Amino acid sequence: MPRFCIIIPVYNHGRELLQVLTQLVAYNLHCFIINDGSGSETNDYLDQANKKFEWITIITLEKNGGKGAAVKAGLRFAYDQQYTHALQIDADGQHCLEDIQKFMDESIKYPDALVLGQPIFGKDVPQSRLIGRQISRFWVWVETISKSIQDPLFGFRIYPLFRTIQVLDTNRTGNKMDFDPEIAVRLYWGNVIIRNIRTKVSYPDGSISHFNMVEDNLLISWMHTKLVFEMLFRLPILLWNRIKKL
Numbered sequence: 001m002p003r004f005c006i007i008i009p010v011y012n013h014g015r016e017l018l019q020v021l022t023q024l025v026a027y028n029l030h031c032f033i034i035n036d037g038s039g040s041e042t043n044d045y046l047d048q049a050n051k052k053f054e055w056i057t058i059i060t061l062e063k064n065g066g067k068g069a070a071v072k073a074g075l076r077f078a079y080d081q082q083y084t085h086a087l088q089i090d091a092d093g094q095h096c097l098e099d100i101q102k103f104m105d106e107s108i109k110y111p112d113a114l115v116l117g118q119p120i121f122g123k124d125v126p127q128s129r130l131i132g133r134q135i136s137r138f139w140v141w142v143e144t145i146s147k148s149i150q151d152p153l154f155g156f157r158i159y160p161l162f163r164t165i166q167v168l169d170t171n172r173t174g175n176k177m178d179f180d181p182e183i184a185v186r187l188y189w190g191n192v193i194i195r196n197i198r199t200k201v202s203y204p205d206g207s208i209s210h211f212n213m214v215e216d217n218l219l220i221s222w223m224h225t226k227l228v229f230e231m232l233f234r235l236p237i238l239l240w241n242r243i244k245k246l
Helices: 014-027 040-052 067-080 097-109 127-144 161-170 179-189 215-245
Strands: 004-010 031-036 056-061 085-088 114-121 157-160 194-201
Touching (some): 004 067, 014 040, 067 179, 097 194, 157 161, 161 179
């Protein structure tokens, strides 16, 4: 049986994190919270969480390195603690945590798979997010010659840790918002099965996003540029694997 844990990257979402942790109590899973150089207010909330919940471990990064850097730190820490699978969720309360069991059931059924959330958006979704997602999906489909990855940007997913650490050890991956789509593509290139789980996502009033429209879109564009060129070298293998799956 897989041994699951939860990884939550946190940067200045202390109040929201407490609400998320309260919802996670029922799942009885150890949670690694990666404090990505947050400010004093969030640190105070983390202290409260540490006193309230026995099943969390807080890993503090001295400087803000970006979401990707925080997730990678959490993945490596979880793997060192002998966990086999890591459920990644965001700290801002946008994910439907009631669907965690669906993700875990899929991971148990396909233990070697990367289980990705496929978001169901409501009317509150910013249009700029939808447009950016469509662009990123298109390039990921080009890079994989497949539509296996339905949403490369969504941070609600389960990683098979052994295969993920292999990829991290052999590739230089992005440290910010470019990490989520890149690691999905590289795991696909490594013949990791992709499973997609439909799940609702919400954008609560007053929620704070750390997605920088200029910097992060440039990083993601550069990441896709590199992956497309790398895909050209992999093209014969990708085409052969594609044929075998037909």
